[in-house]
Amino acid sequence: MAIDVVILEDDPMVLELHRQYINQIKGFKLVGQACDGKTGFDLIAQVKPQIVILDVYMPGLNGLDLLRRVRATGINTDVILVTAAHNSETIQQGIQYGAIDYIIKPFTFQRFKKALKNYQEYIRKINNIQNMSQRDVDILKGNTSKERGVNDLEDVKENIPKGLDKATLDLVLAIIEKKTGYFSVADISKLAGISRVTVRRYLNYLCESRCLKGILSYGPVGRPLHKYMKDDAFSAND
Structure with missing residues (x-):
């Protein structure tokens, strides 16, 4: 309409x-x-x-x-x-x-x-939002990671959506903090000792929160590989 x-x-x-x-x-x-x-x-x-x-x-x-x-x-x-x-x-x-x-x-x-x-x-x-969380309000106000600054990573931890576990998110974040350059789901899965399917859910959440940015890496054969790199929220907290 x-x-x-x-x-x-x-x-x-x-x-x-x-x-x-x-x-x-x-x-x-x-x-x-x-x-x-x-x-x-x-x-x-x-x-x-x-x-x-x-x-x-x-x-x-x-x-x-x-x-x-x-x-x-x-x-x-x-x-x-x-x-x-x-x-x-x-x-x-x-x-x-x-x-x-x-x-x-x-x-x-x-x-x-x-x-x-x-x-x-x-x-x-x-x-599309019925019951608003603080994160929903921040997004609607344009108050996302590029504008909010140094507290963004804490906001991401506090506003974790249903279906994700805070302890697992903390583990994934701790591993990512030590990373430089691009990394894959498999890289985080190996270090965290959790499945790639689970890791992908957390990385997708972090991309939506602008903690990570992702690219598709195309090799000579096979399917493209999703790679990730730290984005605004990590930079603001360095």
């Missing part, structure tokens, strides 16, 4: 650009547009789109005041702010009022597309 989008932009040329961009991105449907804040707020209240592309500087009611009003009335709509303003105060206010992304003019189609695709992935994840 397509995600409903409303555009609020007072510049006709930029508005048309938004329209063209949205039409090029699969999974989104433009359901309304307005060129001033008051009309825009009434449109949001009526249509209740999932996402609004909102310009900060508009006549009548600027984007920040409109966003604040949307939050005050409890309308369940997400907002991507678009503006020529580069000052930190405007950006901070937008974040405080709950904007999920902030695009600064002039921008490229790729940056616009990235904002919408990130939102699409966010919606997909949140719709």
Whole structure:
């Protein structure tokens, strides 16, 4: 099902650009547009789109005041702010009022597309999670290993999913910590004294957590071999 989008932009040329961009991105449907804040707020209240592309500087009611009003009335709509303003105060206010992304003019189609695709992935994840763990929340907030820093490895240990054992994870991590360069499931299995099937489950979890990164190694014959190497979380804890 397509995600409903409303555009609020007072510049006709930029508005048309938004329209063209949205039409090029699969999974989104433009359901309304307005060129001033008051009309825009009434449109949001009526249509209740999932996402609004909102310009900060508009006549009548600027984007920040409109966003604040949307939050005050409890309308369940997400907002991507678009503006020529580069000052930190405007950006901070937008974040405080709950904007999920902030695009600064002039921008490229790729940056616009990235904002919408990130939102699409966010919606997909949140719709597939019923009972959220701390790890689920961190992922939804983009608070994964590349952003969190030195505590990531501890987070990975504390948020181990069902079906994995903490003692086994600690053993696998201890072995990996001593590794340099790439290694295979067989390498860890031999040193840990546990089956390759079991090791693969732990390595997959560590890849999902960005503790490891994996590649496929293609030899002259036979099936490709999965190899792994330490990633962000290990580097942050070195």
